[in-house]
Amino acid sequence: MKRWSRRRFLKLGGAALTTGIVLGSSSALALRRLQPLSIANPLEDYPNRDWESVYRDQYGYDGSFTFVCSPNDTHACRLRAFTRNGVVTRIEQNYDVHRYTDQLGNKATAHWNPRGCPKGLTMHRRVYGPYRLKYPMVRQGWKQWAD
Structure with missing residues (x-):
């Protein structure tokens, strides 16, 4: 097997780089040939924007x-x-x-904003999750043992 010399590596690397630039620039040349549309307000002519309400409804709340x-x-x-x-x-x-404020009237600074961690922000998953405790857990037979 023939060893790669530094000269051969630079030649092939330069050829590959040049090929990549030429092929990549052909799409840039194609974009230059496109003409802009003559629409005054694209939001008025945009077809069917009802799908955007799905994203707005995700953040809607009652209270x-x-x-x-x-x-x-x-x-x-x-x-x-x-x-x-x-x-x-x-x-x-x-x-x-x-x-x-605390009991003495001392105030915190705004430098503490925002205050919250990922553990707290996912608390609702713990409340509604499948592994939550739904009732107090007392071992069966404990009362008989205590009596």
Whole structure:
């Protein structure tokens, strides 16, 4: 097997690069031949924009409430949950940390905004998930043992 010399590598590399540039520029040349459309407002002539309402409806909500998220950490972030038909659809951060005051009247700064972690923002998955606790768990036979 013949060894590759540096000279041969540079020749073949240069040829490959030149070929790529020539083939790539042919599509650029084809785009230059296209003429722009003469439409004053493209949004008026755009066909059937009803599909956009699907994306807007994803963020629609009936009501919202705030809650404190403390999933085994010390931050206690205040989050806002948005509900539709009584079911939480998404959770967002509340941008009001700068209005928090403690018992002495000390305020936090806006530098803490946004306050929330991915664990808290997925809390609704834990609430509605298939592995949630649906009732208090007491072992059967515990009462007989205690009596």
